[in-house]
Amino acid sequence: MPKKVDRHERRTLIADALMRVAARQGMEAVSLRHVAAEAGVSSGMVQHYFRTKDEMMAFAMAVVRERTQARVTEAVVGLGEEPPPRLLLRTMITALLPLTEESRADGRVALAFLAYAAVRPDAAAGLNEDTRELVAFVAGLLPGPYAEERAAGLLALMEGLGIYLLGGQYTADQALAALDAQLDIVFETAGAAPARPDVAARRPAGRA
Known part of the structure; x- marks a missing residue:
């Protein structure tokens, strides 16, 4: 009896394979032939599941979104029920x-x-909708007007x-320090959080 093929598993x-090629060589290196070679399958099989490069890209990004959502969910669940908004935002953005x-890949x-x-x-198109939903979610956690x-602005900082981080201009510590400073500004401006003494210690000398 022929083995039943899991279509989703094969597409994944x-x-x-597409993501490994893109991560190593950039999107310009992505082609049906290169992806097939990386996956160890024939070009015909790739074309069977994805008619165009755009279809491959859209599915690959869906896989990335699923993995990212799983990381965020795991991190947020660890906070317990009803965590403070600032902690929830920091945990989510850090994830x-x-x-x-x-996550770098x-x-x-x-x-x-x-x-x-x-x-x-x-x-x-899909990214636009994701962005609108994320902005609306984060806005619901922020105190005060606007x-x-x-x-x-906070999500633009995250991007x-x-x-x-990907380019190596910032270390993890530098990125998290910048995130903490911005969160302090966002919440302190609305009077929703006290100043944290460690923020001043992280500012470079000569800055107010």
């Missing part, structure tokens, strides 16, 4: 930053996909820190 195998080998693929989607509006604008 191919998506994982989203590329601070581990696994996913982050390199996500960054490559952003560049790829920048000139392909159709490919960016919560949506401040949430957008910038992610790029600096």
